Amino acid sequence: MEKGEELYSGKAKSVYKTADPDKLVLFFRNDTSAFDGEKIEQLDRKGEVNNKFNAFIMQKLAQAGIPTHFEEISSSQESVVKKLEMLPIECVVRNIAAGSICKRLGIEEGIDINPPTFEFFLKDDARHDPMINEFHIRSFGWANDEQIKEMQRLTFKVNDVLKKLFLDAGMLLVDYKLEFGDFKGQLLLGDEFTPDGCRLWDAETRKKLDKDRFRQGLGGVVEAYEEVAHRLGVKLD
Numbered sequence: 001m002e003k004g005e006e007l008y009s010g011k012a013k014s015v016y017k018t019a020d021p022d023k024l025v026l027f028f029r030n031d032t033s034a035f036d037g038e039k040i041e042q043l044d045r046k047g048e049v050n051n052k053f054n055a056f057i058m059q060k061l062a063q064a065g066i067p068t069h070f071e072e073i074s075s076s077q078e079s080v081v082k083k084l085e086m087l088p089i090e091c092v093v094r095n096i097a098a099g100s101i102c103k104r105l106g107i108e109e110g111i112d113i114n115p116p117t118f119e120f121f122l123k124d125d126a127r128h129d130p131m132i133n134e135f136h137i138r139s140f141g142w143a144n145d146e147q148i149k150e151m152q153r154l155t156f157k158v159n160d161v162l163k164k165l166f167l168d169a170g171m172l173l174v175d176y177k178l179e180f181g182d183f184k185g186q187l188l189l190g191d192e193f194t195p196d197g198c199r200l201w202d203a204e205t206r207k208k209l210d211k212d213r214f215r216q217g218l219g220g221v222v223e224a225y226e227e228v229a230h231r232l233g234v235k236l237d
């Protein structure tokens, strides 16, 4: 599908209109950002790896009965998706403590979180994506009751599917962030699922295989993403 006018440019993806008003093209750029866009670098091959990785995961989720916006890959760095009305909310599930929960609550990195915990954040870079709760979401109209329940249900369902998928490939799904949107009255998983928006550790060594390599200046960022893709059997060529 041919892409038309650019609709929006995010930190790692650009979104284009298409001839079909219900479809968009996502272009996965090589840009890699952290700390709400304060640190940005171009990493060769990242756009292509993330596009193919995202397609693989979205298809696995769809097979498991999770409705997503994904339609098809249209070029090495592009995919066609349904055009959603995105909710300005990030849904995070955590299986192991890492990142902001350690800082916020003084939890030691690496401990199991049992049962896995759920957090909502407001998508607002200027305010560093503050944590919010269901009452904020209802009071400020960011989503309705039904959408809140469905986001929680689907985000946990993703956990059941992906924890096993990654563990079978020798990796721990530490945590991840999902975004949802409305498509003609149905809530669909939107945005992307890539190592840019989740934490993955090697199950044996606990080596970090995700964007923390970039955030923490550990190097080998794209090599780690390729390793994850390779272990899952994602075709990169």
Ligand code: 5GP
Pocket (backbone or CB within 6 Å): 090, 092, 098, 099, 100, 101, 129, 175, 176, 177, 196, 197, 198, 199, 211
């Ligand atoms: P934390 O709250 O620990 O910073 O992030 C929790 C999880 O959500 C991590 O896997 C992190 O990569 C992901 N995440 C949180 N906020 C964002 C965001 O704004 N962009 C991306 N790509 N991932 C995010």
